Amino acid sequence: MRHVIPTRADQTRINRNIRAKEVRLIDAEGGQIGVVSLARALATAAEHGLDLVEISPNANPPVCKIMDYGRFKYEQTKKKQEAKKKQSTVQVKEIKVRPKTGDHDLETKIGHIRKFLAKKDKVKVTVMFRGREITMANQGRELLKRITETIGEEAVVEQMPKFEGRTMMMILAPRPH
Secondary structure: OOOOOOOOOOOOOEHHHOOOOEEEEEOOOOOEEEEEEHHHHHHHHHHHOOEEEEEEOOOOOOEEEEEOHHHHHHHHHHHHHHHHHHOOOOOEEEEEEOOOOOHHHHHHHHHHHHHHHHOOOEEEEEEEOOHHHHHHHHHHHHHHHHHHHHHOOOEEEEEEEEEEOOEEEEEEEEOOO
């Protein structure tokens, strides 16, 4: 039986840190022993050379299990790492164009959009208007429509084109397969 002091982040109480007078005891194999005094539970854990860990502190009486606390912490860490590994992060990439962007430049930008969508990233397509170009809002809309039609099969429009100040933007997301 070790005297491990749990940190503030880990509120699991073990061994002598358990405050209840009586606990519902579960043995190392998972079988219920029943409601016993804390002293008896600690003695039982010591006989097995294991720790007494408070599993459910809010129950009445609290539920405690006899186990190897170090191994328990190790398995918890492994589970967190596995969950993190399976979690996918979606990034939003931004492509900026102007209303007078040439055809070849636009094809290059569409190639970049396809690459981002293939990596399962979302793409924010922004049309920037400078000076008097703000009067070319229809050209900007046509540009975004053209991009959407070109990419069509690979992406779904998550946010329709909208104006924000001197920019018009839309968000494309990869099409779910």
